[in-house]
Every structure is written in structure tokens, then in C-alpha cells.
Amino acid sequence: MKNQTKISEYNFEASEFNWEITPGKTIKAWGFNKQLPGPVLRANVGDTLVVRLTNNLKEATAIHWHGIRLPAAMDGTDAMQKPVKPGESFEYRFIVPDAGTFWYHSHTNETIQMEKGMYGALIVDDNNDPVVDGERIFLIDDMKLNDKNEFTKPSWFLSKAIERHDGRQGNTLLINGKENPVVNVNGGQTERWRFINSSSARYFVLHLGGKEFKIIASDGGLLEHPITVREALITPGERIDIVLDFKEGETFPIESLAYSRMTMLVRPKQETFATVKVGVSKPTKAFIPETLRSIEVLAQQDAAVTRKIKFSVDPRIRDQKDFRINDGVHVNDKPVMVGELQVWEVSNTSRMDHPFHLHGFFFQVLEENGKPPAYRAWKDTVNLKPQSTVKIAWMPDNRPGTWMYHCHIIEHHAAGMMAHFDVIDGSKPYEQKPSTHTHHH
Numbered sequence: 001m002k003n004q005t006k007i008s009e010y011n012f013e014a015s016e017f018n019w020e021i022t023p024g025k026t027i028k029a030w031g032f033n034k035q036l037p038g039p040v041l042r043a044n045v046g047d048t049l050v051v052r053l054t055n056n057l058k059e060a061t062a063i064h065w066h067g068i069r070l071p072a073a074m075d076g077t078d079a080m081q082k083p084v085k086p087g088e089s090f091e092y093r094f095i096v097p098d099a100g101t102f103w104y105h106s107h108t109n110e111t112i113q114m115e116k117g118m119y120g121a122l123i124v125d126d127n128n129d130p131v132v133d134g135e136r137i138f139l140i141d142d143m144k145l146n147d148k149n150e151f152t153k154p155s156w157f158l159s160k161a162i163e164r165h166d167g168r169q170g171n172t173l174l175i176n177g178k179e180n181p182v183v184n185v186n187g188g189q190t191e192r193w194r195f196i197n198s199s200s201a202r203y204f205v206l207h208l209g210g211k212e213f214k215i216i217a218s219d220g221g222l223l224e225h226p227i228t229v230r231e232a233l234i235t236p237g238e239r240i241d242i243v244l245d246f247k248e249g250e251t252f253p254i255e256s257l258a259y260s261r262m263t264m265l266v267r268p269k270q271e272t273f274a275t276v277k278v279g280v281s282k283p284t285k286a287f288i289p290e291t292l293r294s295i296e297v298l299a300q301q302d303a304a305v306t307r308k309i310k311f312s313v314d315p316r317i318r319d320q321k322d323f324r325i326n327d328g329v330h331v332n333d334k335p336v337m338v339g340e341l342q343v344w345e346v347s348n349t350s351r352m353d354h355p356f357h358l359h360g361f362f363f364q365v366l367e368e369n370g371k372p373p374a375y376r377a378w379k380d381t382v383n384l385k386p387q388s389t390v391k392i393a394w395m396p397d398n399r400p401g402t403w404m405y406h407c408h409i410i411e412h413h414a415a416g417m418m419a420h421f422d423v424i425d426g427s428k429p430y431e432q433k434p435s436t437h438t439h440h441h
């Protein structure tokens with residue numbers, strides 16, 4: 001039986017602060033409550049989360065609750081909320097209807113604000129979660145710092161264009177705001193590790209020095225069955241929960257394998273983010289069932305497509321309108337009706353990868369280039385490989401308002417690879433609003 005639902009309340013102060021990423025190396029971070037990442041928000045399914053944000057930065061900000069199926073007014077985008085000005089406050093209040101690993105991040109001037117650290121984890125627990133001996137959250141990020149540990153911005157035209165094209169990928173690798181930390185665990189234990197890729201552009205291919213692990217959850221909570229692997233791609237915005245066992249005396253890295261997302265300057269390579277050391281053995285109480293839950297099938301693979309969306313990168317150096325959706329930048333897409341199943345064919349005609357993110361709703365991948373995915377999952381972010389097509393299905397439930405989808409490489413999003421669309425309640429008259437998007441450069 002469900003416990004009674006509660007209200008979880010947090011006060012958030014957005015500000016600039018000093019943050020030590022490794023002894024002797026301090027950056028001027030931006031974030032929440034002077035922590036990088038921001039505080040872990042935690043609630044049970046069905047609880048109400050209240051976050052009172054006070055903005056003590058010198059510029060406006062707003063928070064997006066990535067993956068939460070909340071009312072449009074709480075989504076933190078500038079289509080639905082006026083960004084919170086310096087010195088002002090705003091109260092976010094919404095129910096968390098799904099268990100899983102979610103996160104929050106700035107949704108204003110993201111190429112600066114997210115880069116400087118304005119993100120954190122939001123975990124929603126449920127009483128049918130598998131029993132483990134311990135749990136950890138890992139937020140993956142990287143920063144592009146100069147030799148004085150300051151954030152760098154490319155200054156000349158070509159380097160600006162390249163950063164915009166590749167996405168900002170730095171060589172200061174961070175896991176939970178720290179450079180190459182040691183993670184101490186105990187032998188004989190089974191833990192659940194929740195990974196969140198909070199970087200601007202990095203494709204993180206989770207690898208534990210070759211050690212086997214099981215994927216048990218993705219963006220929208222538990223899978224149906226654990227999947228045993230040795231590596232797993234986590235694109236910007238995506239989450240993966242794994243379970244793994246430890247042997248006393250073992251040491252292994254948390255690393256990313258090289259992934260070529262077809263960038264101009266960024267070179268794919270294998271890189272270490274943390275080192276895990278396994279101490280003395282302890283008894284375990286963990287139990288990971290073979291069936292974690294069942295996921296209803298939203299649509300069959302051959303379901304009729306209701307909308308086609310095109311992601312493209314067109315060489316238009318002069319006006320820089322090159323990161324496009326349906327041949328435009330910062331576009332308004334057609335509305336969808338509450339209760340009408342959406343089957344979208346999202347194609348990527350460009351020669352580079354883009355992580356497609358849909359705000360506020362989970363989808364299921366029906367096929368990728370004609371093939372069904374390896375397992376069923378609820379997703380809010382999915383990779384679009386170069387010159388490929390992904391078919392997804394999702395159901396607009398009764399949460400009318402303006403929503404969006406975009407590339408989660410933050411520089412591409414800022415460059416225009418995004419669309420607003422309305423979810424409308426068919427029983428009410430409707431008029432599409434003109435674009436309200438404000439640009440930040």
C-alpha cells in the first residue's frame with residue numbers, strides 16, 4: 001500500500017561562489033546553494049515538490065525539471081515562465097508522478113549557466129524499487145577552463161563557429177563537481193548507481209574498465225528486465241541506472257570510451273572520471289529481480305506516422321542559421337491534441353549526432369532506421385545518429401500549454417535547433433501564439 005503523500009520543500013539560492021574541483025584548484029561556479037552540483041532533491045512517487053528559487057545572480061534564470069511530467073507552467077522555459085530576475089524569487093510546485101532518476105538545470109542562457117554548474121539531481125523513489133546495499137548518484141560534466149581556472153569563451157570568429165558547431169566540450173572532467181575523485185565501496189555489496197549526463201555536449205560511454213554491470217533503468221524509470229553490458233552510451237540529458245557487485249581488493253575506473261559524434265575539432269578519446277576502490281567485504285541484502293516491472297506498449301512498430309521532424313545542419317555561415325529543425329531555427333511546430341497518440345518520425349539529415357529531447361512527456365522508441373530497439377523503455381532523450389531516423393510514440397495527457405523539443409547539445413539548442421509546440425485541450429477554443437522566444441548570445 002502507498003504511504004500518504006508528502007510535501008518536500010527546498011529553498012534554492014542561485015548565486016556565484018567559489019568551488020574547489022580538486023585541492024588547490026578553485027573555480028568561480030554558478031549554482032544552487034553554493035554547491036556543485038546543486039542539492040540532491042528527493043521525493044517519493046506522488047509527493048509534491050516545492051522549490052523556492054531566489055536569484056542572487058547578476059542575470060535572470062529559470063529552472064527546468066528535466067524528465068518530470070509536470071504542468072507546463074512549471075517547466076521553466078521562457079515560453080511559459082518569465083525568467084526570474086536578479087533579486088527576485090519564484091516558487092516551483094508540482095507533483096512528481098514517476099519514479100526514476102531525473103535532474104534539473106537552468107533553462108536560461110544555458111550555454112553559460114549550465115556550463116558554470118547550474119544543475120543537480122532529482123530522484124523519485126518508489127516502494128517497488130529493487131533492494132540494494134547502497135546507492136550513488138553521478139553527474140557527469142566537463143568544463144573548458146584556462147590555466148587560471150577561468151571559464152573560457154572563444155574570442156575569434158572561427159573558434160566561435162567551431163565551438164558552436166561541436167558543442168562546448170572541455171578537458172576538465174568532473175563527476176559530482178570533482179576532478180578524478182576516489183569512490184570507496186565495500187566488497188560483497190551490490191549498489192545502484194544513477195548516472196546523469198549534465199554536460200553541454202559530451203557523449204559519455206560508461207565503461208568500468210571492462211567490468212560487467214546491469215542497466216536497470218533509463219530516463220523514465222525502471223526497465224522491464226536488467227540488461228547485462230560492459231558499456232552504455234549516455235548522451236547529454238540522458239540517464240541510466242545500473243547495478244553492480246564489488247569484489248574485495250578490486251580497483252577500477254569510471255571512464256568514458258571514445259565516441260565519435262563527428263565533430264570538427266573535438267577528438268574522441270577514452271577518459272577517466274573517477275577511480276573506484278573496493279574495501280573489505282560486507283554481507284549483502286540486495287535482491288535484483290528478473291522482472292523489474294512491465295511497461296505498457298504505447299504503439300506497434302508499424303504505427304502510422306502522425307508527424308515528421310527534420311534535424312539538419314546546413315552550411316549557412318553568414319547568418320548562422322545552420323542548426324535547424326524543419327529547415328528553420330527556433331521554430332513553432334504545429335499543436336497536438338490531448339489524448340491523441342503521437343507517432344513522430346524524427347530524422348537527422350546531418351553528418352553529426354544530436355540528442356533529441358522532448359520536454360514534459362515520455363516517449364517509447366518504436367524503431368531506429370527500421371529496427372526495433374533492443375529493449376522497451378520510457379525515454380525523454382534519445383540519440384539521433386548521423387543520417388538516421390528514429391520513430392517514437394508518445395501520448396499527450398491533459399497538461400495543456402506550450403512545450404518544446406530540442407537538441408540537448410546546448411550550443412545547438414541555442415543556435416536554433418529547437419521547437420515550441422502547444423498541447424491543446426480540444427474542448428476549448430485555440431489560437432496559436434506568436435513566437436515568444438528570446439535569444440541569448
Ligand code: C2O
Nearest residue numbers: 064066237357406
Ligand atoms: Cu534538459 Cu530543454 O532541457
Ligand code: CU
Nearest residue numbers: 354407409412
Ligand atoms: Cu545537436
